Amino acid sequence: MIGIVDYGMGNLYSLSQALKRLEQSYIISDEPNELDKTDGLILPGVGAFKDAMALLNEKKLSDYLRTYAQSKPLLGICLGMQLLFDESEEGVLTEGLGLIPGRITRFSGASKEGERYKVPHMGWNTLSFTAPESCLLSGLKPNYVYFVHSYYADLEDPETLIAAADYFGQVPAVVGKGNVFGTQFHPEKSGAFGQALLANYLKFVRQQGGTCSCGKEMC
Amino acid sequence: MLAKRIIPCLDVKDGRVVKGKQFVQLRDAGDPVELAMFYNGEGADELVFLDISASNEGRNTMVEVVKQVAAKLNIPFTVGGGIRSLENIKTLLRAGADKVSLNSSAVANPGLIKEGADFFGNQCIVCAIDAKWDPKSSTYKVYTHGGQQETQLDAIEWAKKAVELGAGEILLTSMDQDGEKNGFELNVTRKISEAVDVPVIASGGAGKASDFLDAFEEGRADAALAASIFHYRETSVSAVKSFLKQKGVAIR
Numbered sequence: 001m002i003g004i005v006d007y008g009m010g011n012l013y014s015l016s017q018a019l020k021r022l023e024q025s026y027i028i029s030d031e032p033n034e035l036d037k038t039d040g041l042i043l044p045g046v047g048a049f050k051d052a053m054a055l056l057n058e059k060k061l062s063d064y065l066r067t068y069a070q071s072k073p074l075l076g077i078c079l080g081m082q083l084l085f086d087e088s089e090e091g092v093l094t095e096g097l098g099l100i101p102g103r104i105t106r107f108s109g110a111s112k113e114g115e116r117y118k119v120p121h122m123g124w125n126t127l128s129f130t131a132p133e134s135c136l137l138s139g140l141k142p143n144y145v146y147f148v149h150s151y152y153a154d155l156e157d158p159e160t161l162i163a164a165a166d167y168f169g170q171v172p173a174v175v176g177k178g179n180v181f182g183t184q185f186h187p188e189k190s191g192a193f194g195q196a197l198l199a200n201y202l203k204f205v206r207q208q209g210g211t212c213s214c215g216k217e218m219c
Numbered sequence: 220m221l222a223k224r225i226i227p228c229l230d231v232k233d234g235r236v237v238k239g240k241q242f243v244q245l246r247d248a249g250d251p252v253e254l255a256m257f258y259n260g261e262g263a264d265e266l267v268f269l270d271i272s273a274s275n276e277g278r279n280t281m282v283e284v285v286k287q288v289a290a291k292l293n294i295p296f297t298v299g300g301g302i303r304s305l306e307n308i309k310t311l312l313r314a315g316a317d318k319v320s321l322n323s324s325a326v327a328n329p330g331l332i333k334e335g336a337d338f339f340g341n342q343c344i345v346c347a348i349d350a351k352w353d354p355k356s357s358t359y360k361v362y363t364h365g366g367q368q369e370t371q372l373d374a375i376e377w378a379k380k381a382v383e384l385g386a387g388e389i390l391l392t393s394m395d396q397d398g399e400k401n402g403f404e405l406n407v408t409r410k411i412s413e414a415v416d417v418p419v420i421a422s423g424g425a426g427k428a429s430d431f432l433d434a435f436e437e438g439r440a441d442a443a444l445a446a447s448i449f450h451y452r453e454t455s456v457s458a459v460k461s462f463l464k465q466k467g468v469a470i471r
Contacts, residue, residue, distance in 0.1 A: 010339075013315040017290045047340045109416060120342055120387060122418050123441065124222040124264055124471045144222060144471040146295060148342040148387075167221060189295045189317065191259075 002026040002205065003038035005065070007055045009079065010046035018188035018195065024202050032064045040072055040205030041065070045079030049088040049104060049151070052079055053096065062097060069099050073179045073205050081175065081182030082151060090151050099180045101156035111168045120150040125165040125185075127173050134162045135204045136174055136181055136197055145173065145183075145190040152184065179208075220469040223435045224264035224442035225456055226420060227449045229254060231300075232271050234280035238450055251284045255292050258449070261456040263294065264471055267320070267390070267444060270300030271365075282314050289315020297345055299390075308335045312343060320345035320390055323363035326370055326377075329384055336385025341417075344388075346381035350374035350407055351394040359407045366394050374407060375414050382415045389419045390444065396424030400448065403430055408438035420444050428454060428462035435468055 002019060004012055006028045019026045029035055043065065045052050056062045068074060076084045085096045088104035096104070107119045124144040129137055147165065153172045155161055163174035165185075174197075175182045181201065187194035229236050235249040247253055255266055268288070270281040278301055285298055298311050299320030308319050308331075325332050325346055335344045349366050350359040359374035378389050391411055393404030403421045412419040418441035421434040425445035434440045448454050464470045 011312060011315065011317070013286075013313065014289055014317070017315065018293065020290070021293070046342070116416070118416055118418055118441070120417070121221070122342065122388065123224055126220060126222075150341075186295075189293060191293055195293055 001038045002202065003035045003041045004028045005035065005041055005043045005061065005080075006030045007052070007059055007061055009052045009055060010044050012044060014186075015042065015044050015077070015188045018198060019202075022195065022199055022202060030059050030061065032060070035064070035068070038072075039208060040201070041068060041074045042201075043074060043076040043080035043083060045077065045083060047079060049079065049082060049090040049096070050092065050094045052083055053094050056083070056097075065097055066099065069178075069180050071179070073181070073201070073208055074099070075201050076180075076182040077188070078149060078184060078186055081184050082153060084175075084180060084182050085153055086156075088151065100153075100160050100175055100177045100182065102160070103154050103156075104151045105154045106151050107168070117168050120148055121152075121167045121171065122148045125167060125171075127163045127165055129163050131162045131176075134174070134176060136162060136176065136200050138200050138203075140193065140196055140200070143193040145185040145187070145194055147171075147173075147185045149184060153182075222264065222469045222471040223440075223463065224420075225262075225431065225459055225463075225470075226265045226267055226442055226444040227258045227263050227456060228267040228269060228422070228444050228446040229450075230269050230271050230446065231281060231284060233274070233277040234272075234284050237271070238447065252287045252291055255288050255296070258456060259292055259294055262460050262471070263456050265294060265442070266292070266296040268296060268298045268300075270298065272301070282310055285311055285314040285316050297390075299345070299347055303331075305331065305334045305338065308339070308343075312339055318343050318345050318388070320347040321386075322347040322349065323368075325381065325386075326361060326363050326372065329380065332381055332384040332386050336387070341385050341387035344386050345390050345420075346378070346386035346388070347390040347392065348374055348378060348381075348411075349392045349394055350404075352404075352407075359410075362394060366397075375410050378411045378415050382417050386417065388417050389415060390422060391419055393423040397422075398447075399424050400426030401430075402426065403434040403438055403440070403443065405433055405438040408434060408440050412439040412441070418442060426453075428459045431459055432463060432466050432468065435463075
């Protein structure tokens, strides 16, 4: 059973339908008692980092997720991925869940050469795999995925990078540390590739008991 | 590299897709879900559904359509037409739409853009602008109500204002070119694309694959939308995309 963490941010319908298409049973809940019954969680999210953390704190989900992730898999999507990090510069500097080291920072909107570029990073961009052995990428070849975001993760530990996109610099697209994974793009909106990546996460949840199939503690 | 997007637009009335050829591949050419999956299969990067229902019943049907589409489609889609309130926005996004597009209602009440963006994030709010060249003032004027009402707004200024208010994308339709099939209005597309920091979707005038190339290169558009040439099979999404790829455009 998969749990979709419902803390009041974003569109859960598309994600739940994607799980349905994968014939995955799931619950949508903000209740730790309910979420305890799951084998793995997905933390979605659209909107502002500060609002999301305020809601997670208010619902006592922040500490719950930190503890949960010590023993069971957690996948953050889009803002949900950003929440996994130490802190974010969006609005005022706000503390995140601290499950993956790094800071969420805004696209500058100007390249090193001074060329202006558009923010948000919106649309289909290609991935390059930096850790192709990760269980999330199992059987997949680099492809286009759908991004919509104005902030990106500035990783403290390059080992946590699994796949990246290029948008006036390297944009972490898939990250992971132990049981905890995140995708900056929307797998539920990224066609067949996104669906396959979600399926890989579900498979990892089912195989759970420990580490990713790549064998490394961090993948 | 970020790909340029090709977006088919479907007009929906009372829950049925209007216009369009009787596709032999489809059992029911008026079924929004079946058409959405057809375009998805052809490589569409995104879809836009424009609700042209005149009645409240028709609009309620649209919510059902959105739910059905969201259950099947695994690419993003936008819903526009007749969205007047934050309640309308909430209903459609919660039904599974990724974005809503605001047109006349945003002109009448610009605060709606901000309300929607504050609640759901900028990326959910598309500002649709129907622009027409006004030779007298030598500006592009904004039109509302399906192009029937002229306003005093300058399209470029309005686009900037909409982005300031929180629009995450501009869907720009040239009324001068719409239906003409001789290419997008590159001048206004480029002006707006250069004036705002959010993606611009060019619309109105697509007649052949090379028109899309012009929209991206000369018009500096981030995406291009077309309806009739896809619906009437004058060309296909896949044919347009392979042409663009050949020309070196980043295409999914």
